[in-house]
Ligand SMILES: Nc1ncnc2c1ncn2[C@@H]1O[C@H](COP(=O)(O)OP(=O)(O)O)[C@@H](O)[C@H]1O
């Protein structure tokens with residue numbers, strides 16, 4: 001190494017950190033604030049809760065308050081690491097310890113922030129002498145309405161499952177129509193495009209309304225005699241068929257054209273190629289977006305209350321107007337959360353799996 | 360009239376004329392090699408013969424029948440004219456035996472048992488009987504291409520079109536695929552193949568055709584094309600091939 005090279009260090013030389021307690025102090029401060037707030041709220045809950053609830057709620061609050069002490073773990077680790085960093089002479093070790101101190105301090109601050117958010121929510125629910133809790137979470141109304149609402153939720157599930165089955169077929173038919181080849185296929189393509197565009201442009205609730213009230217008035221043979229549940233199924237199939245058609249289409253178009261060439265060169269027709277080669281490959285790829293549309297469809301079953309179908313939402317509204325309290329509607333929300341979140345996680349897992357496969 | 364006869368074939372993509380009047384005759388049991396730079400139109404010519412592309416002008420005849428133009432049942436034509444692609448194009452959602460038996464069962468009217476027996480015999484010939492249940496992504500490129508050839512052969516085509524079937528392979532896998540083509544040539548299969556394997560072309564071809572910018576610039580027996588080409592363009596192409604160590 002020459003003298004000049006030594007004299008002028010590289011512009012990109014790795015820095016040797018000067019050890020400091022700054023990040024560790026921030027982490028410790030965050031942990032302390034979170035803990036202090038938690039204990040303050042715990043005390044409030046303990047005092048506010050009456051009778052038997054006192055020990056249940058108070059116990060839960062105490063457990064939470066104890067758990068919050070865990071925020072100190074990364075905070076203390078940040079403190080120790082910065083101390084060891086200051087004591088170390090080896091620049092590489094110092095760099096690593098400083099990085100560790102910083103990361104632990106950030107972890108502590110992040111945890112503390114999450115705790116504070118949860119506390120804010122709790123305070124909101126308990127505010128104004130627990131007014132929020134009494135409006136949305138009144139235990140008596142929840143208890144009296146739950147059974148009937150769960151039963152009515154069966155209607156939502158029935159509508160969802162039947163509509164999903166029909167949507168799979170209808171969506172695929174629409175997608176294939178939209179991809180009909182050549183000059184002969186042009187009118188079919190045009191029809192499919194018009195249908196998909198129009199239906200996607202109209203809000204689902206309007207389609208449900210038009211079908212639920214329109215078909216009985218129009219006295220169309222067969223269709224006009226259906227029950228309200230079946231009107232709902234029909235309307236949701238019409239609406240979601242358009243969305244699922246686009247999902248299928250993107251899947252079909254994502255299959256490489258060389259697959260079509262190979263199949264056609266063996267003598268398969270366009271439709272046989274779709275059936276044996278393209279659609280099976282497309283279906284696998286569209287399962288995640290398809291499930292997303294299915295989740296939306298399930299939630300939109302709550303829209304059928306506009307045509308008077310007694311689904312869970314309608315049932316809950318009856319309870320809430322009789323009791324001037326929204327807690328029964330909270331039950332419906334909870335039921336939807338209960339069935340939706342596992343599916344959302346499943347979708348994420350499938351996407352992750354496809355990514356891992358490089359598909 | 361030759362077995363496969365192409366006359367005045369023209370093909371454009373938009374303003375770009377890719378084939379500018381191709382005349383080519385292939386007799387029964389002949390092996391014809393198409394050589395030429397990348398982009399000269401080899402793949403397009405083969406795809407036109409297989410009716411995977413529509414042609415703008417000219418005519419294609421097979422065994423005395425006109426098989427191009429409006430009203431031709433391309434699905435029937437393709438059962439006589441098999442094609443193997445550079446990128447194998449096996450169906451990834453099916454195992455090897457299903458890849459091979461799909462067309463014979465659905466189109467050839469064979470029962471599953473008949474088709475499986477036939478496919479197994481063909482797979483044995485190419486040394487892949489033990490891979491019958493494997494999915495394509497478990498096979499090497501050479502194995503996939505051998506399966507692709509078997510899949511095409513299972514429909515008993517009368518002409519085989521091979522589009523640079525070794526171009527995507529690692530060098531050590533080329534021989535196992537060319538071995539099969541050599542065997543087919545020896546058995547008298549009529550073949551039209553686009554290739555960059557000049558040594559192989561020299562060995563198996565009855566006629567070598569040099570394609571340049573959509574025209575058949577020169578054709579003749581391999582000895583003549585490779586040793587004393589008449590056209591300057593052919594000489595230049597062969598020179599570049601030699602420089603790349605491919606001849
Ligand atoms: N589908 C297509 N659309 C537009 N241009 C194409 C298409 N296929 C091939 N071409 C063009 O046609 C020419 C010949 O291509 P190709 O037949 O693949 O040549 P080769 O197989 O000899 O390399 C190239 O210039 C290519 O860009």
Ligand SMILES: [Mg+2]
Pocket residue numbers: 401402403522523
């Ligand atoms: Mg090519």
